[in-house]
Amino acid sequence: xxxxxxxxxxxxxxxxxxxxxxxxxxxxxxxxxxxxxxxxxxxxxxxxxxxxxxxxxxxxxxxxxxxxxxxxxxxxxxxxxxxxxxxxxxxxxxxxxxxxxxxxxxxxxxxxxxxxxxxxxxxxxxxxxxxxxxxxxxxxxxxxxxxxxxxxxxxxxxxxxxxxxxxxxxxxxxxxxxxxxxxxxxxxxxxxxxxxxxxxxxxxxxxxxxxxxxxxxxxxxxxxxxxxxxxxxxxxxxxxxxxxxxxxxxxxxxxxxxxxxxxxxxxxxxxxxxxxxxxxxxxxxxxxxxxxxxxxxxxxxxxxxxxxxxxxxxxxxxxxxxxxxxxxxxxxxxxxxxxxxxxxxxxxxxxxxxxxxxxxxxxxxxxxxxxxxxxxxxxxxxxxxxxxxxxxxxxxxxxxxxxxxxxxxxxxxxxxxxxxxxxxxxxxxxxxxxxxxxxxxxxxxxxxxxxxxxxxxxxxxxxxxxxxxxxxxxxxxxxxxxxxxxxxxxxxxxxxxxxxx
Amino acid sequence: xxxxxxxxxxxxxxxxxxxxxxxxxxxxxxxxxxxxxxxxxxxxxxxxxxxxxxxxxxxxxxxxxxxxxxxxxxxxxxxxxxxxxxxxxxxxxxxxxxxxxxxxxxxxxxxxxxxxxxxxxxxxxxxxxxxxxxxxxxxxxxxxxxxxxxxxxxxxxxxxxxxxxxxxxxxxxxxxxxxxxxxxxxxxxxxxxxxxxxxxxxxxxxxxxxxxxxxxxxxxxxxxxxxxxxxxxxx
Numbered sequence: 001x002x003x004x005x006x007x008x009x010x011x012x013x014x015x016x017x018x019x020x021x022x023x024x025x026x027x028x029x030x031x032x033x034x035x036x037x038x039x040x041x042x043x044x045x046x047x048x049x050x051x052x053x054x055x056x057x058x059x060x061x062x063x064x065x066x067x068x069x070x071x072x073x074x075x076x077x078x079x080x081x082x083x084x085x086x087x088x089x090x091x092x093x094x095x096x097x098x099x100x101x102x103x104x105x106x107x108x109x110x111x112x113x114x115x116x117x118x119x120x121x122x123x124x125x126x127x128x129x130x131x132x133x134x135x136x137x138x139x140x141x142x143x144x145x146x147x148x149x150x151x152x153x154x155x156x157x158x159x160x161x162x163x164x165x166x167x168x169x170x171x172x173x174x175x176x177x178x179x180x181x182x183x184x185x186x187x188x189x190x191x192x193x194x195x196x197x198x199x200x201x202x203x204x205x206x207x208x209x210x211x212x213x214x215x216x217x218x219x220x221x222x223x224x225x226x227x228x229x230x231x232x233x234x235x236x237x238x239x240x241x242x243x244x245x246x247x248x249x250x251x252x253x254x255x256x257x258x259x260x261x262x263x264x265x266x267x268x269x270x271x272x273x274x275x276x277x278x279x280x281x282x283x284x285x286x287x288x289x290x291x292x293x294x295x296x297x298x299x300x301x302x303x304x305x306x307x308x309x310x311x312x313x314x315x316x317x318x319x320x321x322x323x324x325x326x327x328x329x330x331x332x333x334x335x336x337x338x339x340x341x342x343x344x345x346x347x348x349x350x351x352x353x354x355x356x357x358x359x360x361x362x363x364x365x366x367x368x369x370x371x372x373x374x375x376x377x378x379x380x381x382x383x384x385x386x387x388x389x390x391x392x393x394x395x396x397x398x399x400x401x402x403x404x405x406x407x408x409x410x411x412x413x414x415x416x417x418x419x420x421x422x423x424x425x426x427x428x429x430x431x432x433x434x435x436x437x438x439x440x441x442x443x444x445x446x447x448x449x450x451x452x453x454x455x456x457x458x459x460x461x462x463x464x465x466x467x468x469x470x471x472x473x474x475x476x477x478x479x480x481x482x483x484x485x486x487x488x489x490x491x492x493x494x495x496x497x498x499x500x501x
Numbered sequence: 502x503x504x505x506x507x508x509x510x511x512x513x514x515x516x517x518x519x520x521x522x523x524x525x526x527x528x529x530x531x532x533x534x535x536x537x538x539x540x541x542x543x544x545x546x547x548x549x550x551x552x553x554x555x556x557x558x559x560x561x562x563x564x565x566x567x568x569x570x571x572x573x574x575x576x577x578x579x580x581x582x583x584x585x586x587x588x589x590x591x592x593x594x595x596x597x598x599x600x601x602x603x604x605x606x607x608x609x610x611x612x613x614x615x616x617x618x619x620x621x622x623x624x625x626x627x628x629x630x631x632x633x634x635x636x637x638x639x640x641x642x643x644x645x646x647x648x649x650x651x652x653x654x655x656x657x658x659x660x661x662x663x664x665x666x667x668x669x670x671x672x673x674x675x676x677x678x679x680x681x682x683x684x685x686x687x688x689x690x691x692x693x694x695x696x697x698x699x700x701x702x703x704x705x706x707x708x709x710x711x712x713x714x715x716x717x718x719x720x721x722x723x724x725x726x727x728x729x730x731x732x733x734x735x736x
Binding site for chain 2: 191229230242246248254257260291294297342
């Protein structure tokens with residue numbers, strides 16, 4: 001049983017982790033492989049029998065409320081019968097089927113007076129990745145953005161408040177520099193509520209992927225700075241000062257201070273030795289915006305490659321996050337990586353690529369917003385998967401073979417519309433579904449279903465996968481599916497053999 | 502002045518106090534007087550520096566450990582004031598992006614509501630805070646030395662010429678280093694330095710091969726070593 005945090009426990013700093021025996025064994029196996037060797041070298045070693053293979057989790061937060069009915073679980077107007085006039089159904093001409101999944105085509109039209117982007121087609125995504133794509137219905141427990149967001153990554157605290165990213169990082173990433181990198185926003189970027197989580201697995205918040213590499217070296221690129229060797233010498237002097245000062249003596253055991261000293265001892269030499277400031281520098285040397293060379297910096301050797309896949313990354317933070325997600329995975333820096341589109345608008349000429357409030361602009365225009373934002377999210381996921389599929393993992397497979405992309409969202413949207421309206425706004429709704437893409441799942445199908453007369457989704461049998469009208473899946477079930485694929489164990493975890501390979 | 506005022510206050514209070522409550526005070530003053538006389542009359546100590554194993558031995562480690570994080574804007578303001586440079590010169594990445602307002606804002610404990618929806622700042626320093634803080638401190642110190650070198654007379658970095666010429670490897674170097682170290686501790690930490698802290702800075706007079714560094718380089722390194730201690734990050 002998990003230890004309940006004491007009221008006197010300092011919530012600011014995590015004490016030593018309290019793991020179950022099983023978690024301890026899993027974590028020990030992960031650390032045992034990687035502790036003595038750099039992670040890349042560790043991966044090149046033959047895996048010990050019984051050791052858990054490393055997994056990569058990408059959480060793509062469809063912030064604002066992405067309705068599954070506007071993507072891979074649409075209901076066509078004729079299926080709704082007489083109720084169609086007042087339900088948020090799709091016109092039959094827009095809905096297509098690829099393999100075992102449906103999708104919605106490009107609506108066109110405008111959004112807030114600007115052209116709707118939606119240039120990337122859902123159909124294209126399914127044609128490329130449909131076999132790995134899972135739609136799982138879910139009914140969440142909050143229509144508050146921040147609360148809903150957090151519950152979709154904590155499974156409504158099904159694992160003691162630990163986010164799925166923290167849990168994944170604990171199992172697969174404790175020997176990595178930054179096992180849990182979080183570039184998302186709102187409730188998705190918050191740490192979980194489990195104060196016993198090892199602080200190494202807590203989210204490392206990244207505000208801007210384009211400049212984040214500058215946080216990975218202590219002196220490179222600092223104007224008028226002495227050489228790195230001399231700075232290193234000054235750091236050793238600083239260590240002496242830390243122990244010779246009255247402040248250092250007084251707060252020798254202060255956890256807050258100790259966390260920084262630990263990072264200096266563990267993370268700083270590792271990050272600088274790996275030259276992460278260069279390997280992750282995804283922007284090009286540009287004298288106007290990014291004068292790298294003039295500052296003694298250089299772009300990543302993979303820079304051109306990621307920019308080819310994400311050509312707008314300099315002006316579009318979501319694309320930059322996806323490029324960074326790939327580089328973090330490739331270089332063994334992180335095992336749980338979270339990204340999300342911004343609530344700030346992104347324009348491409350006269351096209352609305354990202355409306356303000358992202359999916360939540362559905363309050364103003366549901367069909368246009370959902371169409372544009374799903375296209376945007378799927379285009380970025382497609383690019384990320386392409387890069388992962390093309391990257392060998394050193395063991396005869398690719399990074400994609402051990403990856404899972406979870407398209408999380410806050411909640412669903414209302415199912416109704418004014419009679420026969422083509423443009424309408426929707427509020428928040430608990431009932432919805434999520435998308436997961438991974439070769440670790442039995443993809444190419446919907447788990448659960450939707451009632452065409454109400455547009456409410458229903459659940460399924462975890463063992464057989466058969467749809468079960470009258471039941472619903474919860475946030476904890478989504479968490480359990482991902483945990484199963486990631487090798488994350490916790491007391492009472494529900495098994496989903498129908499879904500997890 | 503303060504001591505004199507306090508003494509007068511005590512004497513006035515003692516004069517007003519009743520005789521019964523005056524007795525302990527009288528005894529205390531008598532004891533202090535005896536100690537003073539003993540000190541004056543004590544024989545001179547033997548020549549040579551006093552042997553003190555650990556001048557911080559009397560400092561007990563806190564059991565409460567209640568530290569507060571000095572966050573982004575406070576770090577910037579503190580460095581700017583201590584090093585006598587404009588706040589905007591403290592740190593700019595790529596010579597154009599503010600470290601505190603943009604690039605390292607979140608790592609330094611600021612909040613970023615617009616791009617990231619981070620409405621509340623981090624509760625505790627994250628892993629990369631250590632490197633972000635290093636960069637800000639190193640940038641501030643490097644800028645301060647360059648600015649001081651341009652002044653007719655240096656304001657902060659006194660003790661060595663702020664040139665690129667290697668130091669002469671003489672006893673004066675150690676004197677200058679201690680002078681600068683004391684100034685840095687006073688300005689950055691608002692307290693007097695410990696002798697051992699000043700000694701700890703002396704290795705920065707040479708590089709890893711033992712060759713003397715320049716006065717300009719020593720000033721930057723010493724400043725960075727003092728400014729980037731955890732004493733600058735917490736209070």
